[in-house]
Amino acid sequence: MNAVSGFKPAIVIVAAGRGERAGAPEEGPKQYRRIGGRPVIAWTLDQFAKWEPARGRIVIVIHPDDEELLANALGFVTELPGLQIVHGGATRQESVLSGLLALQDCSATHVLIHDAVRPFFDTALLERIGKALMAGDQAVLPAIPVADTLKKADQTRFVADTVSRDGLYAAQTPQAFSYPVIFDAHKRAVSEGRNDFTDDAGIAEWAGIRVRLVEGLADNVKLTLKRDIAMADEKLSSNLIADIRTGNGYDVHKLVPGDHVTLCGVAIPHDQTLSGHSDADVAFHALTDALLATCGAGDIGDHFPPSDPQWRGAASKIFLAHAARIVRERGGIILNADVSLIAEAPKIGPHRTAMRQNIARCLDIDIERCSVKATTNETIGFIGRREGIAAIATASVSYGAVK
Numbered sequence: 001m002n003a004v005s006g007f008k009p010a011i012v013i014v015a016a017g018r019g020e021r022a023g024a025p026e027e028g029p030k031q032y033r034r035i036g037g038r039p040v041i042a043w044t045l046d047q048f049a050k051w052e053p054a055r056g057r058i059v060i061v062i063h064p065d066d067e068e069l070l071a072n073a074l075g076f077v078t079e080l081p082g083l084q085i086v087h088g089g090a091t092r093q094e095s096v097l098s099g100l101l102a103l104q105d106c107s108a109t110h111v112l113i114h115d116a117v118r119p120f121f122d123t124a125l126l127e128r129i130g131k132a133l134m135a136g137d138q139a140v141l142p143a144i145p146v147a148d149t150l151k152k153a154d155q156t157r158f159v160a161d162t163v164s165r166d167g168l169y170a171a172q173t174p175q176a177f178s179y180p181v182i183f184d185a186h187k188r189a190v191s192e193g194r195n196d197f198t199d200d201a202g203i204a205e206w207a208g209i210r211v212r213l214v215e216g217l218a219d220n221v222k223l224t225l226k227r228d229i230a231m232a233d234e235k236l237s238s239n240l241i242a243d244i245r246t247g248n249g250y251d252v253h254k255l256v257p258g259d260h261v262t263l264c265g266v267a268i269p270h271d272q273t274l275s276g277h278s279d280a281d282v283a284f285h286a287l288t289d290a291l292l293a294t295c296g297a298g299d300i301g302d303h304f305p306p307s308d309p310q311w312r313g314a315a316s317k318i319f320l321a322h323a324a325r326i327v328r329e330r331g332g333i334i335l336n337a338d339v340s341l342i343a344e345a346p347k348i349g350p351h352r353t354a355m356r357q358n359i360a361r362c363l364d365i366d367i368e369r370c371s372v373k374a375t376t377n378e379t380i381g382f383i384g385r386r387e388g389i390a391a392i393a394t395a396s397v398s399y400g401a402v403k
């Protein structure tokens with residue numbers, strides 16, 4: 001056993017299976033089902049992406065029908081330079097061989113072959129495997145001791161014997177090998193008509209290669225059944241934090257002689273009017289800013305410059321609807337909107353319901369999620385002297401969840 005110099009491992013991820021055992025075929029192959037908000041294979045790929053030694057040498061073997069599913073899944077993965085995608089064959093063994101063939105030109109010294117439906121391995125496991133390979137082992141298998149007592153049954157389903165657990169291990173993936181050695185073993189298996197191997201360590205054993213066991217990981221389970229997918233989803237989802245964001249906005253407009261003010265889209269008769277480029281609806285302007293703030297989309301002036309003549313006299317619901325559209329385009333769900341008006345006059349109370357209805361309609365949310373409040377400024381300052389009206393607003397928006 002000679003220590004290896006220039007360790008350059010590659011990864012083959014086997015994702016060509018149809019996953020019939022996971023039930024619900026209409027939901028598609030289980031490597032693309034979502035757990036914790038992302039496809040299973042995205043979690044698997046992200047784990048490998050974190051492992052520096054294999055950077056730039058990752059092959060995914062997929063079913064020819066799954067190109068679109070994979071493209072979608074890759075949208076959930078941070079960065080995978082040099083990723084290769086190849087089509088698999090009718091059996092797992094054939095699919096692995098397709099992956100090994102794709103590695104011929106990348107000068108890999110070793111290869112880790114992994115089932116896409118095992119997303120719960122960690123870097124420490126990859127390090128243990130890498131250490132054994134670097135020490136000169138040609139085949140390395142992560143495995144965990146069998147914990148359950150094992151029974152052997154007879155034909156009538158009565159126990160015939162209790163099998164000793166001594167020396168029994170459950171095999172996991174990634175299974176790792178010297179690249180030329182396992183490539184050669186796979187090609188020999190094909191030429192000798194053997195196509196019944198269910199894992200690659202099995203091929204190595206058949207080819208007379210000694211397989212080293214390293215400590216596996218209890219969490220590194222294969223998601224086989226529909227129930228496994230549900231449990232994995234629950235496990236990942238419980239670690240997620242709701243991505244709920246709050247934005248605030250403030251606006252003030254000057255009062256000048258006139259006959260009405262427009263607040264939250266309601267024109268209220270008054271002996272003054274609010275001066276401004278648009279209809280000067282301070283409440284909608286403040287709320288527009290609050291919504292834009294939840295996704296860092298600037299402020300109302302960035303989207304509707306006062307210098308632009310097309311907004312002269314415009315109804316401010318245009319601005320509010322635009323902000324709501326930006327929020328939705330970025331994946332947001334508007335949870336609530338709250339406006340406080342600060343004015344000596346006119347009285348807001350009689351118009352409050354109409355104002356809330358306008359907000360609800362414009363944001364397309366329930367009226368119970370829309371609040372309008374008002375206060376005077378106790379005759380103090382510019383608001384108290386009826387020189388202007390101010391509004392502050394708060395909006396909460398859910399953007400899903402973060403890890």
Ligand code: MG
Pocket residue numbers: 251252253276280281282285
């Ligand atoms: Mg304004």
